[in-house]
Amino acid sequence: MSDVLAITDHRRGELRDVSYEIITAGRELADETGGDLHLAVISGTVDDFAEKLDREGVDAIHTVSDGEEFNHGVYTQATTQLYDELAPQYVLIPNSVNGLDYAPAVANGLDLPIVTDVVGVETDGETLTATREMYGGKVETTNDLEGPAVVTIRSAEWPQAEGTGDASIESFDADIDEDDLGSTVNGFEEVAGGDVDISEADVLVSVGRGIEEEDNIPIIEELADALDATVSSSRPIVDNGWLPKNRQVGQSGKVVTPDVYIAIGISGAVQHVAGMKGSDTIVAINTDPNAPIMDIADYAIHDDLFDVVPALTEEFQ
Numbered sequence: 001m002s003d004v005l006a007i008t009d010h011r012r013g014e015l016r017d018v019s020y021e022i023i024t025a026g027r028e029l030a031d032e033t034g035g036d037l038h039l040a041v042i043s044g045t046v047d048d049f050a051e052k053l054d055r056e057g058v059d060a061i062h063t064v065s066d067g068e069e070f071n072h073g074v075y076t077q078a079t080t081q082l083y084d085e086l087a088p089q090y091v092l093i094p095n096s097v098n099g100l101d102y103a104p105a106v107a108n109g110l111d112l113p114i115v116t117d118v119v120g121v122e123t124d125g126e127t128l129t130a131t132r133e134m135y136g137g138k139v140e141t142t143n144d145l146e147g148p149a150v151v152t153i154r155s156a157e158w159p160q161a162e163g164t165g166d167a168s169i170e171s172f173d174a175d176i177d178e179d180d181l182g183s184t185v186n187g188f189e190e191v192a193g194g195d196v197d198i199s200e201a202d203v204l205v206s207v208g209r210g211i212e213e214e215d216n217i218p219i220i221e222e223l224a225d226a227l228d229a230t231v232s233s234s235r236p237i238v239d240n241g242w243l244p245k246n247r248q249v250g251q252s253g254k255v256v257t258p259d260v261y262i263a264i265g266i267s268g269a270v271q272h273v274a275g276m277k278g279s280d281t282i283v284a285i286n287t288d289p290n291a292p293i294m295d296i297a298d299y300a301i302h303d304d305l306f307d308v309v310p311a312l313t314e315e316f317q
């Protein structure tokens, strides 16, 4: 019987979706090992977060009240001390910007193996088989690890845990060595255009190279306005400087899971699909019926975007 410890993620006072997904992944693992699922909430409004995270499948929630925003040193020290206290078999950490910042330090400090960006987990006795994707999702690899390990899980691969739980919520008194923190968080400054987080949007209107030139982008923005949606894009649009980097969906952009994803003039390259395949409903508008995006679309409009998009805007207005 071995326990699982999963660390949650938050930013600017909001829990990230991956915090609810890591519960599902953690429960899955704990069911296999026959142990308990322990969740940790580090920094921020921990009591409020713990209440929200008390969902079905969680056995215990440990809160570490230290600072507001993510700090590498605090997360590394608190996670390491929780590991020493709880002795779990596996430590799950989100494969997020924050998670990737401290997970290797935790693994290194505890002398544990680490496997990152994992999309599936299975155990057989002491062996953990972690699945990862390579070459933009074209191939999957399986990695066998013996004994305790640190695993970072990709967001939007597991469904979010639901229901109400009855986990014990306890404050964990981590002994944070201030001299060993290395950095201090003084504030939070968004980069230009950073007001929008496409990974949190319910409806995304996404534009690709089919738009031809920057001057045509407003027709996409008008459709987004009519739908009360957010504009995102494929990589060439960002590479051309037509939209800021924080709008890019895909392997080297953001992973998104909206209710509706409208792909306009986007071919559906594997690197793009890696970032949006978790969308509930996919609508594709493309002149090429054989474009790969058409294969994964729930609704495919095989037509010229310059005709379809203004017509849709008018209809929704």
Ligand SMILES: Cc1cc2nc3c(=O)[nH]c(=O)nc-3n(C[C@H](O)[C@H](O)[C@H](O)COP(=O)(O)OP(=O)(O)OC[C@H]3O[C@@H](n4cnc5c(N)ncnc54)[C@H](O)[C@@H]3O)c2cc1C
Binding pocket: 207, 208, 209, 210, 211, 233, 234, 235, 236, 237, 248, 249, 250, 251, 252, 253, 254, 264, 265, 266, 267, 268, 269, 270, 271, 272, 275, 285, 286, 287, 288, 291, 303, 304, 305, 306
């Ligand atoms: C390491 C690496 C990482 C990458 N990361 C990303 C990433 O994060 N995100 C990403 O998006 N890409 C990424 N790419 C690039 C990716 O391989 C593709 O080149 C890119 O996704 C293509 O963008 P697109 O679909 O907009 O353009 P294209 O592939 O050029 O597709 C344009 C589409 O528009 C259609 N079209 C043209 N005119 C019209 C019209 N008038 N009406 C309707 N449809 C029309 C065409 O039929 C075509 O299907 C990455 C590549 C590499 C090598």
